[in-house]
Amino acid sequence: AQSVSQHNHHVILSEAASLELGCNYSYGGTVNLFWYVQYPGQHLQLLLKYFSGDPLVKGIKGFEAEFIKSKFSFNLRKPSVQWSDTAEYFCAVFKGAGTASKLTFGTGTRLQVTL
Amino acid sequence: KAGVTQTPRYLIKTRGQQVTLSCSPISGHRSVSWYQQTPGQGLQFLFEYFSETQRNKGNFPGRFSGRQFSNSRSEMNVSTLELGDSALYLCASSLGATSGRYREQFFGPGTRLTVL
Numbered sequence: 001a002q003s004v005s006q007h008n009h010h011v012i013l014s015e016a017a018s019l020e021l022g023c024n025y026s027y028g029g030t031v032n033l034f035w036y037v038q039y040p041g042q043h044l045q046l047l048l049k050y051f052s053g054d055p056l057v058k059g060i061k062g063f064e065a066e067f068i069k070s071k072f073s074f075n076l077r078k079p080s081v082q083w084s085d086t087a088e089y090f091c092a093v094f095k096g097a098g099t100a101s102k103l104t105f106g107t108g109t110r111l112q113v114t115l
Numbered sequence: 116k117a118g119v120t121q122t123p124r125y126l127i128k129t130r131g132q133q134v135t136l137s138c139s140p141i142s143g144h145r146s147v148s149w150y151q152q153t154p155g156q157g158l159q160f161l162f163e164y165f166s167e168t169q170r171n172k173g174n175f176p177g178r179f180s181g182r183q184f185s186n187s188r189s190e191m192n193v194s195t196l197e198l199g200d201s202a203l204y205l206c207a208s209s210l211g212a213t214s215g216r217y218r219e220q221f222f223g224p225g226t227r228l229t230v231l
Contacts, residue, residue, distance in 0.1 A: 042224075043205075043222050044222035046221075094218055101171065102163070105150075105159075
């Protein structure tokens with residue numbers, strides 16, 4: 001079965017610290033990869049996406065992610081976090097075709113940024 | 116362009132009752148997917164509708180059902196509610212083509228269901 005793993009469940013960082021959140025998926029072949037963010041009290045928003053091409057993807061608010069096919073990973077990074085980055089982050093993988101396709105989410109990582 | 120809307124935003128029900136949640140997709144989007152979000156399980160896929168047909172289904176009991184109308188609006192129904200059904204139910208819409216790029220999903224604010 002498809003699975004997406006986010007090993008960091010809760011991360012606490014000080015402002016200006018660097019961030020890296022891990023995401024691994026369990027199946028090979030062609031995948032489409034996404035990171036979504038859910039700010040407190042707000043709906044899920046797309047942070048960045050990877051379909052093909054350059055494995056280093058840049059998203060909104062200074063976030064980037066790197067797709068490493070050999071490691072089945074799509075880690076999210078930000079060089080310097082801000083208090084406003086406090087949110088829950090979800091990695092998601094789209095796999096399959098036609099009626100067998102679906103988007104599978106990881107369990108999420110709660111990021112808390114302290115001043 | 117207006118985003119995905121969900122009604123109601125909050126709902127309180129008691130065990131055994133049934134509930135219907137509604138989702139209006141972004142104009143032009145033909146696919147609607149439903150997810151259940153809980154603190155312990157994260158986002159779990161319920162089902163996807165495309166052109167009024169269920170295209171894919173997650174691992175939920177038959178008490179969870181849905182439908183889609185000709186204007187792409189979708190409803191989700193949960194019968195015989197259980198305490199464990201308390202969750203945030205999210206709806207997402209996409210253009211709906213089978214290519215991955217066009218399956219990019221846009222989420223609504225969710226309906227918070229509490230079962231007492």
